[in-house]
Amino acid sequence: MAFLSGLSAFPITPTNRDGRVDSVGLRKLISRLGAAQVHSIGLLGSTGTYIYLSREQRRRALAETLDETSGRMPVVVGVGALRTDEAVRLAQDAKALGAAAGLLAAASYTPLTDDEVFEHFSTVARESGLPIVVYDNPGTTHFHFSPALVSRLAKVGGIVAIKNPTDKSDAIKNHLAEQRRTLPEGFSIGYSGDWNAAEAMIAGADTWYSVLAGILPEVCMTIVTAAQHGDATETRRIDTALAPLWSLFKEFSSLRVVYALADLLDICSAEPPRPILPLPAPAKRRVAAALERLPSDARR
Incomplete structure (x- = not known):
């Protein structure tokens, strides 16, 4: 089994206006x-506004x-930063506190080259000793990991997984097959991209990195369970x-919608x-109406 598999739930990080975390x-x-017994928690991802x-x-x-989970599930934590040295320190912090892995994006103001990203990731993995998940998030970073770069990074010790974006659902199966062919065995x-994730799991992806699971984990677990049992019909239902x-996520961004859901659900x-x-x-109000229209067992 891959290092990371199943449902990885990405919650928001509630804070006040000064950035102080609401514990x-x-x-x-x-x-x-x-x-809900999610398989891992994706803390401080883009949804967690790291x-x-x-x-x-x-x-x-x-x-x-980590105190709340008491070791019951792995925590993957965002360690991205504009500077490599700062990302190293963040990854070292995460390792010292007990995170299972770090989620690292190619965040930059100046557009980066493949060689610069390779050095950035290699340095963070080597100097922190924390397992690293490659975070390919071109919608935010405007950098896309080419197949050649992913293949190079997968050979670096300590880089153990990739979080891919999804675009067209009908392209996922071929994309996954190509990564399976070129990446090492056991690389997760x-x-x-929640609205395409069901198709990714049906195709055999190891992990769904889910925004919605950070606020409505149980219904997302049912999707993953059905897919893992090979029941594509139930997964799609x-x-x-x-x-x-999903429509609201695409219109307003998943980030803004889940903040509204956290309030509407009185969390x-x-x-x-x-x-x-x-x-x-x-x-x-549209988010509230969409929530009300969901089946009762999907609101938890």
């Missing part, structure tokens, strides 16, 4: 994930999460029930870090 709100979110948090606040969020291949949320009241604004009232 109570974060623990409530993590408790829901534990109760890039907006200081090193101190990242340490606090990870410490609170996973996908984000559950996924179709979530179509109203915590938080706003995304400025300059990102919460959804305006009309959009939030």
